[in-house]
Amino acid sequence: MGLRKFSGGPTVTQLIADQSEHLVRAAEVLAKVAEANPESRVELNKTLHDIENDADNACHLVLQKINSSFVLPYDREDLFSLSSLIDDCVDLIDESGDNMVLYNVDTLPAEAHKLVAIINDCARITFDALSKVDSIDEHMRAYWVEINQLENHGDTVYRSLISDLFASSDNPMEVLKMKFVLDRLESAIDRFETLAAVVETIAIKES
Amino acid sequence: MGLRKFSGGPTVTQLIADQSEHLVRAAEVLAKVAEANPESRVELNKTLHDIENDADNACHLVLQKINSSFVLPYDREDLFSLSSLIDDCVDLIDESGDNMVLYNVDTLPAEAHKLVAIINDCARITFDALSKVDSIDEHMRAYWVEINQLENHGDTVYRSLISDLFASSDNPMEVLKMKFVLDRLESAIDRFETLAAVVETIAIKES
Amino acid sequence: MGLRKFSGGPTVTQLIADQSEHLVRAAEVLAKVAEANPESRVELNKTLHDIENDADNACHLVLQKINSSFVLPYDREDLFSLSSLIDDCVDLIDESGDNMVLYNVDTLPAEAHKLVAIINDCARITFDALSKVDSIDEHMRAYWVEINQLENHGDTVYRSLISDLFASSDNPMEVLKMKFVLDRLESAIDRFETLAAVVETIAIKES
Numbered sequence: 001m002g003l004r005k006f007s008g009g010p011t012v013t014q015l016i017a018d019q020s021e022h023l024v025r026a027a028e029v030l031a032k033v034a035e036a037n038p039e040s041r042v043e044l045n046k047t048l049h050d051i052e053n054d055a056d057n058a059c060h061l062v063l064q065k066i067n068s069s070f071v072l073p074y075d076r077e078d079l080f081s082l083s084s085l086i087d088d089c090v091d092l093i094d095e096s097g098d099n100m101v102l103y104n105v106d107t108l109p110a111e112a113h114k115l116v117a118i119i120n121d122c123a124r125i126t127f128d129a130l131s132k133v134d135s136i137d138e139h140m141r142a143y144w145v146e147i148n149q150l151e152n153h154g155d156t157v158y159r160s161l162i163s164d165l166f167a168s169s170d171n172p173m174e175v176l177k178m179k180f181v182l183d184r185l186e187s188a189i190d191r192f193e194t195l196a197a198v199v200e201t202i203a204i205k206e207s
Numbered sequence: 208m209g210l211r212k213f214s215g216g217p218t219v220t221q222l223i224a225d226q227s228e229h230l231v232r233a234a235e236v237l238a239k240v241a242e243a244n245p246e247s248r249v250e251l252n253k254t255l256h257d258i259e260n261d262a263d264n265a266c267h268l269v270l271q272k273i274n275s276s277f278v279l280p281y282d283r284e285d286l287f288s289l290s291s292l293i294d295d296c297v298d299l300i301d302e303s304g305d306n307m308v309l310y311n312v313d314t315l316p317a318e319a320h321k322l323v324a325i326i327n328d329c330a331r332i333t334f335d336a337l338s339k340v341d342s343i344d345e346h347m348r349a350y351w352v353e354i355n356q357l358e359n360h361g362d363t364v365y366r367s368l369i370s371d372l373f374a375s376s377d378n379p380m381e382v383l384k385m386k387f388v389l390d391r392l393e394s395a396i397d398r399f400e401t402l403a404a405v406v407e408t409i410a411i412k413e414s
Numbered sequence: 415m416g417l418r419k420f421s422g423g424p425t426v427t428q429l430i431a432d433q434s435e436h437l438v439r440a441a442e443v444l445a446k447v448a449e450a451n452p453e454s455r456v457e458l459n460k461t462l463h464d465i466e467n468d469a470d471n472a473c474h475l476v477l478q479k480i481n482s483s484f485v486l487p488y489d490r491e492d493l494f495s496l497s498s499l500i501d502d503c504v505d506l507i508d509e510s511g512d513n514m515v516l517y518n519v520d521t522l523p524a525e526a527h528k529l530v531a532i533i534n535d536c537a538r539i540t541f542d543a544l545s546k547v548d549s550i551d552e553h554m555r556a557y558w559v560e561i562n563q564l565e566n567h568g569d570t571v572y573r574s575l576i577s578d579l580f581a582s583s584d585n586p587m588e589v590l591k592m593k594f595v596l597d598r599l600e601s602a603i604d605r606f607e608t609l610a611a612v613v614e615t616i617a618i619k620e621s
Contacts, residue, residue: 067618077284077491102577163309172379172586204274284491370516379586411481 013073013134015062019086020130022055026093027116027123033097034108034116045097052094059087073134074202082202085195086130092188093119099184103177111161115185118154122147122192129199136202147196154189158182220280220341222269226293227337229262233300234323234330240304241315241323252304259301266294280341281409289409292402293337299395300326306391310384318368322392325361329354329399336406343409354403361396365389427487427548429476433500434544436469440507441530441537447511448522448530459511466508473501487548488616496616499609500544506602507533513598517591525575529599532568536561536606543613550616561610568603572596 010018026048033044062083066072072079096119100108129143161182165175217225236255240248269290273279279286303326307315336350368389372382424432443462447455476497480486486493510533514522543557575596579589 063615064618067615068621098573102573103580104577159305159309163311166310166380166384170380172383173580173584173589175380176383176586176590177580201270201274204271207275366512366516370518373517373587373591377587379590382587383590408477408481411478414482 012065016133017131019058020127023123024127026051026090027120030093030097031116041101045101048094048097055090078202081198089191096184099181114157118150137206144196144200151193158186219272223340224338226265227334230330231334233258233297234327237300237304238323248308252308255304262297285409288405296398303391306388321364325357344413351403351407358400365393426479430547431545433472434541437537438541440465440504441534444507444511445530455515459515462508462511469504492616495612503605510598513595528571532564551620558610558614565607572600
């Protein structure tokens with residue numbers, strides 16, 4: 001783990017830390033999109049797209065660094081997975097906002113805001129963990145344990161939302177639209193768990 | 208292939224064999240969930256979740272063994288895929304039962320029980336194959352050929368179910384709910400085929 | 415990159431070029447399926463299945479070659495990804511046609527034919543690029559830039575179709591069926607982008 005720098009410019013771990021900051025930025029705007037009315041949502045969504053675009057470029061820098069480096073702090077494929085999964089999480093956050101606009105959702109049910117809050121928690125603790133990505137080890141255990149708990153909680157909230165949605169409504173179109181929005185929120189949370197599992201894998205290899 | 212043991216405790220192939228046993232247990236409970244009435248389903252589903260939880264722990268043991276071993280009987284990434292795919296199959300079986308409860312399905316169409324039976328066949332022959340995972344070679348050909356046949360049969364059954372569902376019903380909510388249940392059953396069968404493809408890949412490398 | 419041939423028979427790059435030709439054949443038949451009436455669609459779909467079957471065999475030959483070769487022109491996992499992603503693209507084209515039959519779609523909206531045309535463009539330029547797969551480098555940049563543009567365009571078309579679909583219709587069953595058809599078309603385009611990203615990755619490593 002001593003070798004972290006191979007050539008000039010930022011190291012791959014610095015680039016990954018930078019990339020992961022977009023998770024927090026995207027999650028924060030998503031919370032605003034979720035609370036906005038349909039008109040203001042369109043504008044906020046553009047901000048979200050810009051963040052997604054920046055995150056895309058940040059991911060590209062990481063992949064280029066991985067692919068052009070002979071010496072890396074962790075296994076190449078693990079670093080590749082990390083960066084791709086951060087990118088997936090940002091994409092899913094962006095698509096969550098997108099779906100609220102696309103399906104012209106009016107007001108979200110109260111419980112749906114809990115899913116958005118869970119995404120914000122996931123983003124923050126993932127960013128915290130990845131800002132120390134140059135020293136992944138067992139001491140990060142609290143991070144993936146907390147992500148697992150957030151995912152479990154999210155799953156319960158999601159299932160209760162879906163159950164209510166299909167039990168109460170007699171408007172299939174509205175049910176469908178809301179389901180597509182909720183599905184995306186739930187996928188985002190799931191992906192944070194997959195990301196945490198890669199960090200755990202690296203920690204096991206390092207131990 | 209001579210080196211199978213690197214340190215004390217069970218070998219990675221023993222752990223994979225153990226993990227794959229959960230496929231059979233989960234599939235058997237799913238068959239009961241599918242035949243139960245909505246009330247008994249809730250209780251049976253808890254049993255299914257417990258199996259999924261045990262399977263999760265078994266997967267964790269395999270991944271830890273893979274990540275902490277220097278010498279492995281097959282390529283690291285193939286073993287990693289094997290264990291992750293067993294876990295995916297158990298998850299999808301669990302989610303299939305879950306969806307029957309979540310969408311409050313009353314009675315499944317007769318053909319849907321065929322999908323559950325195919326999942327049980329897949330689980331059994333996969334467990335049989337993986338209980339001999341320490342000697343994967345061309346002699347296992349019957350296993351992946353049979354899985355392919357089961358998947359093809361499952362696909363035909365699924366398509367006929369979907370076609371009937373969308374042709375006959377005039378209750379969109381019920382169509383939707385049933386589709387989400389059938390989709391999950393079909394995904395489980397698909398995943399068994401992906402798993403078998405990894406075993407075939409290992410066999411080719413070993414030949 | 416000098417070593418391209420390890421044993422007799424076609425090289426892995428020749429086999430990948432051969433495999434990718436099925437993309438063009440499948441996309442061309444899909445365009446016919448999309449324009450056909452429901453009756454003629456059934457027959458055309460059989461042709462599409464035959465192509466998908468041939469593509470499956472071509473993929474199998476590539477994987478066998480990769481797994482049985484000690485020396486390969488690029489990283490094993492990148493070649494494996496390339497071949498699997500070509501296969502995914504053909505599968506998604508086949509499933510797109512399948513869904514038109516399965517959901518008994520009558521006439522597609524005009525914009526949906528644009529998605530089919532984008533798939534045809536993607537197939538052609540991917541085949542062009544992969545027919546020179548033995549010399550992947552930065553000179554191929556035009557290929558992945560164009561795929562990205564096609565994917566962006568496809569995304570705009572898809573979103574406008576979904577938006578119209580959910581805004582206008584009062585028949586939920588028809589909305590649902592059309593959504594499942596459009597989703598598959600959009601997934602096919604997405605997968606071409608993932609495939610192009612792997613080619614770009616190889617180019618970066620080669621540079």
